[in-house]
Amino acid sequence: MLTDMEWQALALSAKVGAWATLVSLLPGLWCGWLLARKQFVGKPVLEAILFLPMVLPPTVPGYLLLVLFGSQGVLGRWLLENFNIQLAFNWKGAVLASATIAFPLMVQAARIAVQMIDTRIESAARTLGSSPAKVWLTVTLPLALPGILVGAIMVFSRSLGEFGATITFAGNIMGETQTLPLAIYSATHQVDGNNMAMRLITICLGFAFFSLLLSNLLQRRAERWLGVRHA
Amino acid sequence: MLELDFVVQRGDFHLQVQHNLLHPVTGILGPSGGGKSTLLGAVAGLVKPQQGTIKLDGRVLFDSRSRIHIPAHQRRIGLVFQDGQLLPHLSVRHNLLYGYHNIPLAERRFTLESVVDLLEIGPLLERKPRSLSGGEQQRVALGRAILYAPRLLLLDEPLSALDERLKHQILAFLLRIKDEFAIPMLYVTHAVSEVQFLADCCYTMESGRLVLLQDADPVMSSGWRQRLVTQ
Numbered sequence: 034m035l036t037d038m039e040w041q042a043l044a045l046s047a048k049v050g051a052w053a054t055l056v057s058l059l060p061g062l063w064c065g066w067l068l069a070r071k072q073f074v075g076k077p078v079l080e081a082i083l084f085l086p087m088v089l090p091p092t093v094p095g096y097l098l099l100v101l102f103g104s105q106g107v108l109g110r111w112l113l114e115n116f117n118i119q120l121a122f123n124w125k126g127a128v129l130a131s132a133t134i135a136f137p138l139m140v141q142a143a144r145i146a147v148q149m150i151d152t153r154i155e156s157a158a159r160t161l162g163s164s165p166a167k168v169w170l171t172v173t174l175p176l177a178l179p180g181i182l183v184g185a186i187m188v189f190s191r192s193l194g195e196f197g198a199t200i201t202f203a204g205n206i207m208g209e210t211q212t213l214p215l216a217i218y219s220a221t222h223q224v225d226g227n228n229m230a231m232r233l234i235t236i237c238l239g240f241a242f243f244s245l246l247l248s249n250l251l252q253r254r255a256e257r258w259l260g261v262r263h264a
Numbered sequence: 265m266l267e268l269d270f271v272v273q274r275g276d277f278h279l280q281v282q283h284n285l286l287h288p289v290t291g292i293l294g295p296s297g298g299g300k301s302t303l304l305g306a307v308a309g310l311v312k313p314q315q316g317t318i319k320l321d322g323r324v325l326f327d328s329r330s331r332i333h334i335p336a337h338q339r340r341i342g343l344v345f346q347d348g349q350l351l352p353h354l355s356v357r358h359n360l361l362y363g364y365h366n367i368p369l370a371e372r373r374f375t376l377e378s379v380v381d382l383l384e385i386g387p388l389l390e391r392k393p394r395s396l397s398g399g400e401q402q403r404v405a406l407g408r409a410i411l412y413a414p415r416l417l418l419l420d421e422p423l424s425a426l427d428e429r430l431k432h433q434i435l436a437f438l439l440r441i442k443d444e445f446a447i448p449m450l451y452v453t454h455a456v457s458e459v460q461f462l463a464d465c466c467y468t469m470e471s472g473r474l475v476l477l478q479d480a481d482p483v484m485s486s487g488w489r490q491r492l493v494t495q
Contacts, residue, residue: 151349153345153349154349154350154351154352156308156310156336156343156349157343157345157349157350157351157405158351158362159309159310159335159336159337160308160309160310160336160337160339160341160342160343160409160418161337161342161362161363161366161408161409161412162337162338162340162363162366162367162412163337163362163363163366164335164337165335165337167337168337171351171362172351175353176352176353
């Protein structure tokens with residue numbers, strides 16, 4: 034059915050997507066909570082910066098990542114010299130590129146999840162002797178969990194579709210950074226690549242469709258759980 | 265005894281209180297937006313006054329001069345909201361035990377069984393809050409606050425979301441809490457009849473000021489105690 038190269042692209046996409054989801058989870062949750070619950074000077078500025086990757090052409094963050102994390106970049110050189118970690122043009126770079134582009138989705142999902150929680154429930158928990166940290170763990174986090182899960186699925190789905198930032202920062206290296214979208218791009222440039230492109234496109238469609246379906250089902254379930262939606 | 269001498273300023277709103285509340289149950293009447301909830305918030309530790317002091321039975325809870333602000337979770341003051349604010353992800357049993365588990369064994373005054381019996385919520389224990397009626401939710405919220413063995417119980421319009429029949433039912437429970445458990449209460453409402461039924465003394469709060477109602481005032485002079493006795 035699928036050639037080795039196609040399997041490779043599929044497996045790499047799943048790996049990059051999973052890692053991108055994992056690394057954006059905690060920072061995204063924290064940023065979402067910050068935007069939902071805290072008032073501070075410069076909040077609109079922070080908000081604009083956090084959501085920039087959503088509106089920029091992905092090649093722009095991709096190029097900026099290259100400038101920062103490339104072997105000549107400030108952070109890239111520091112990581113290489115101190116930790117022997119190289120990001121540009123390998124799969125870890127693809128993770129960073131995907132996570133950067135998909136990060137706003139995590140922030141937005143976490144923010145909505147936290148905003149949906151009535152602050153008086155948290156106040157009630159505080160007046161029952163729970164410290165702010167305990168309130169966070171026993172009230173805020175469990176109630177936001179379904180929304181956070183939706184965010185994680187959105188990040189994963191977006192990572193699967195990431196193209197511009199990945200090809201700019203991590204390149205199009207078969208078996209290393211050639212994820213599904215990049216493999217489709219390469220296939221369409223081959224004379225006999227039509228069938229291959231079609232197969233990969235079908236996989237992408239299926240992946241994306243079922244991710245969105247799952248996230249919608251989770252969202253409904255979460256709303257029922259929180260008592261927002263009945264039956 | 266609750267000693268209040270503080271100022272809360274929020275934009276145009278100004279709350280100034282300078283009273284010692286001595287009675288087991290103190291009622292506070294007044295229209296919405298008059299500052300009643302802010303007063304309770306300041307006593308509970310959810311709202312921080314700009315200046316002044318708050319003491320409960322000699323213990324300083326807030327003192328702007330010596331920069332003391334005991335956080336809500338260390339005050340051991342129960343707060344029951346208008347609509348219960350039960351934790352939607354926990355069963356009734358775990359809602360009841362939420363604050364109970366936050367206090368040391370030696371300081372637990374009541375058992376789950378005694379509170380469940382008093383409030384007649386035994387059959388509800390394994391249910392989730394969303395499947396409860398308003399009256400049931402409010403009884404669970406009361407039980408949860410009592411099990412926390414509070415030094416003071418704050419009630420923020422606890423009956424205003426209920427119909428007349430349920431109001432009477434819960435008022436009867438509150439009277440039993442007052443008589444059998446001897447927990448001092450600060451009872452905020454806009455319903456004169458509730459205060460007449462439950463309170464030993466009554467204040468009104470209008471545009472941020474607390475005024476003691478004297479025996480000559482209509483609410484106090486309507487012979488409600490006599491009427492109760494004869495009923």
